[in-house]
Amino acid sequence: DAGVIQSPRHEVTEMGQEVTLRCKPISGHNSLFWYRQTMMRGLELLIYFNNNVPIDDSGMPEDRFSAKMPNASFSTLKIQPSEPRDSAVYFCASSLASGNTIYFGEGSWLTVV
Amino acid sequence: QQQVKQSPQSLIVQKGGISIINCAYENTAFDYFPWYQQFPGKGPALLIAIRPDVSEKKEGRFTISFNKSAKQFSLHIMDSQPGDSATYFCAARQNYGQNFVFGPGTRLSVLP
Numbered sequence: 001d002a003g004v005i006q007s008p009r010h011e012v013t014e015m016g017q018e019v020t021l022r023c024k025p026i027s028g029h030n031s032l033f034w035y036r037q038t039m040m041r042g043l044e045l046l047i048y049f050n051n052n053v054p055i056d057d058s059g060m061p062e063d064r065f066s067a068k069m070p071n072a073s074f075s076t077l078k079i080q081p082s083e084p085r086d087s088a089v090y091f092c093a094s095s096l097a098s099g100n101t102i103y104f105g106e107g108s109w110l111t112v113v
Numbered sequence: 114q115q116q117v118k119q120s121p122q123s124l125i126v127q128k129g130g131i132s133i134i135n136c137a138y139e140n141t142a143f144d145y146f147p148w149y150q151q152f153p154g155k156g157p158a159l160l161i162a163i164r165p166d167v168s169e170k171k172e173g174r175f176t177i178s179f180n181k182s183a184k185q186f187s188l189h190i191m192d193s194q195p196g197d198s199a200t201y202f203c204a205a206r207q208n209y210g211q212n213f214v215f216g217p218g219t220r221l222s223v224l225p
Contacts, residue, residue: 004156031211033211042202042215042216042217042218043157043202043215043218045212045213045214048211048212050211055211056212091156091157093156095211097211100145100147100162100206101147101159101162102159102211102213103158103159104156104157104158105156106154106155106156107155107156
């Protein structure tokens, strides 16, 4: 039973470059979340989708961040241009819309130098 | 009002001891309170959860105590083991949508 799958697991990029993080939610789950984790700010919800539709993107830090969910089995989080302050672990998570449990992936560790 | 406060930031306990982590919230619209456990290099995973109509929930060595009037809840880990060493997050969900608010986390170290 595959969990939430994220790629890449680790990414080191230079400031100004575009970064794309990818996520495959658990099959059958219809809610998908992108979280960012840093030492300073903890776990922050960036955006979540229900049935592929963005419901709440108030946590997206600024226009450099964008997220898409073209179908039920795939989502991307894009940062363009990237900045050193974007360095963090980005988690994708999924759940049933009617469920209480969010299942997290193992995260994408982003370092922007 | 959307915040969940959590303490302590870090905790060191001897093997066999009791670990206690506390959380507090303000938003009375929160209706579900899970605890997540995160090991290094992994994503958080659900450990145990409680609804506000219950004052206590126990699963094995893990117990949530919930005080609705005080808007506080806590996680107790009995007979703490070195394998319990992880970061623990309390969280709260509002009674609509799927927006979970997480506490800042407590790093627990259980010494052998």
